[in-house]
Amino acid sequence: MHKRMSINLFVFGFITLVSLYFILPISRVKEVNVSGADNVTQEAIKKASGININDYMLQVYLGKGHSARLIKNNISEVKSTAFSLHDRSVNIRISKEKIVGYLLKNNKYYALNSEGHVSIVQRTAPEENLPVFSNFKTSSETKLLAKQMNKLSSSLLTGISEIDAVPVSVNPERIRVYMNDGNEIIATLSTFASKMQYYSQIKAKATGKIRIDFEVGAYSTELK
Known part of the structure; x- marks a missing residue:
């Protein structure tokens, strides 16, 4: 009886803590930082990653492989990405792909x-x-x-x-x-x-x- 009660209390406490975590601001993304690229490419990488301010940090952690593929498929300047999560910050470090020139289309240049x-x-x-x-x-x-x-x-x-x-x-x-x-x-x-x-x-x-x-x-x- 006491063992069952202890298990129930543990489960209830765990659920309460998890619920509290997702309610508190600490569970959500405060900022996304990109290093290893110029300012124009940094903004494009943030957008391509699909990671937004106030997304759940756990969601970002579990989906970082998908985010890396989105960046690689859309930003030709990127060779590879490395993610690190600290406090409420998502840090994306990229290594550059070799660029051989720029296509000119409608007065804009694309690597x-x-x-x-x-x-x-x-x-x-x-x-x-x-x-x-x-x-x-x-x-x-x-x-x-x-x-x-x-x-x-x-x-x-x-x-x-x-x-x-x-x-x-x-x-x-x-x-x-x-x-x-x-x-x-x-x-x-x-x-x-x-x-x-x-x-x-x-x-x-x-x-x-x-x-x-x-x-x-x-x-x-x-x-x-």
């Missing part, structure tokens, strides 16, 4: 990572002296573009100012490349990286600004 994923984060300008990509319409194009950019050396990647898709009937993968040094390149997207290994040699032989054609072979003409 393209090395895996071909496009960020939902809108920027008013590209970051880190990386190239801008214009007129790429489909996900297959952007994935192929990312694959080619990821094969370039860092000096070649940051040496590119802009790449425009300029398809023609005989070459739907035709691109025009503007270099920061003033030279221009016409190339085929799927062979671009392999052809760019000859860029420095061709450039060294030129006496002025040139246009290089990598579509068939590799030759240059004076840029007028």
